[in-house]
Amino acid sequence: MDYSSIIDKKKARLAEIEALMGQLDFYDDNRKAGELLREHRGLETLTKSWDEYQRVLQQIADNTDLMKSGDAELAAMAEEELPGLQARILELEAAVQRFILPPDPLEGRDVIMEIRAGTGGDEAALFAGDLFRMYSRYAEERGWKTEPLEASPAGVGGYKEVVFKVSGDDVFSSLKYESGVHRVQRVPATEAQGRIHTSAATVAVLPEAEDVDVQLKPDEVRIEVCRASGNGGQGVNTTDSAVQVLHIPTGVIVRCQDGRSQLKNKEKALTILRSRLLEKKQQEEAAKYSAHRRALIGSGGREEKIRTYNYPQNRITDHRIEFTLYNLDQFVEGRLDEMVGKLQTAEVNDRLAEAGLE
Structure with missing residues (x-):
């Protein structure tokens, strides 16, 4: 054309x-x-x-x-x-x-990423930790900055949940495809029989919200200060630095205890809250997408299985575009560019078809 x-x-x-x-x-x-x-x-x-x-x-x-x-x-x-x-x-x-193509208004945004251990017990927590490391390496390769916002470490290693911010050029346009369920197939370190187990972790990629996107009215937000809990290191359990924020109209709750500063924890909690509320708006917008594009970048839901990491075969498969690579060892070290490029191309082709520009 x-x-x-x-x-x-x-x-x-x-x-x-x-x-x-x-x-x-x-x-x-x-x-x-x-x-x-x-x-x-x-x-x-x-x-x-x-x-x-x-x-x-x-x-x-x-x-x-x-x-x-x-x-x-x-x-x-x-x-x-x-x-x-x-x-x-x-x-x-x-x-x-x-x-x-018309630019996505969110393309230039930084993102809040949330990784949670899913099914699989301790192995799921270890996999969540692996994903966090993978995205941190990818950000480092791209010259982006990562900032931890909240974390709940698991006793065996890894994380029950980890929340962090990624800042830099083209962050959202590269990471927006990562939302969904990531499944891992491998032999856990605790498996004596050498059997392959399947575990999962969920990833949510939220564009950082601005005040114009989500306006938090004082009477709709309840902020509570409480004592930090869990394995936070020396000193964190002896200070009332943890902050919990409730958005009354939606019931969304954010708790932040990552740092000792009550003020910084409050700022981080409000940042996460705005991004989660923006995500809810995005889910409503996603209903307008074509079925293929909705499958590609997700409906905003966190239950969609998008990718499988098969360690015995060194294989990584993205189920949305049926694309497989056999370099899992490099992929988990942050070499995501080829996969991201394929996902971007698939979305562009779909949008071109929708706009009649093929």
Whole structure:
């Protein structure tokens, strides 16, 4: 499909934003400025990808002509270059397609991630810990920042629950596919017979909510201070630093005791609460998606089995797109890019079909 007319409109919008960026009052409204800067970054990436797409397309045409020429040496060189050019054109086309679609208003957000041990007892807690480590490594690879918000360590290791924030460029657009049930098949360290067990952990990826998304009215929020409990380390059990926040209209409760500062625990609890309330709004919005896209990025529910980690076969399978890799040992070290790329492509293709832009 020829996207030239769409690209022309995008270039006009890019010039419009650049004119706004040159005005003295551009940063007077920080939130609006941030949105425009994110849009500018996407449009700039789109135009660069489109320009390179045109150049590579011309190179393919030139090489095809050279292959038909009478010069055997030039024809051989042109033929040798062609597979690389054809692979590159597919990459560039995917990038162009992704950026011509209307951006998700949440794309530029940081995220709150919640990992909870599911079925499988101690092994599920250990797997939750493995997932936390995997996402921490992935964030480190991408140059993102992780910040722990709340954790309930399990006695055997791992976590009953761990909540943390991930900040950086394109965080939500990369991690939003991780929500759901992650299943692991392996021999637990405590298994004397060497039998493979199946356990699970749930992951929730919540875009960090802003005040404009969720307004917390004072009369709808009950904040209680209490004594921290559990294995919090020296000192944590002797201070009334834990904070519990109840959102009265929905019944959502958030408890935070990760730090010794009561004020910081309150701020963290309110951050998590806003993101959980935004998640509820997202679940309602998800009903508008096509069936395929709803299956791909989830309905917002945490009960959907999305992925299986099979250790004996070094296999990782994403059930939404029926895609399998045989590098589980690298995947759990944070090498998620290939899987994330496949999920992004699948979503883009579905959105293009919905918009009639295939």
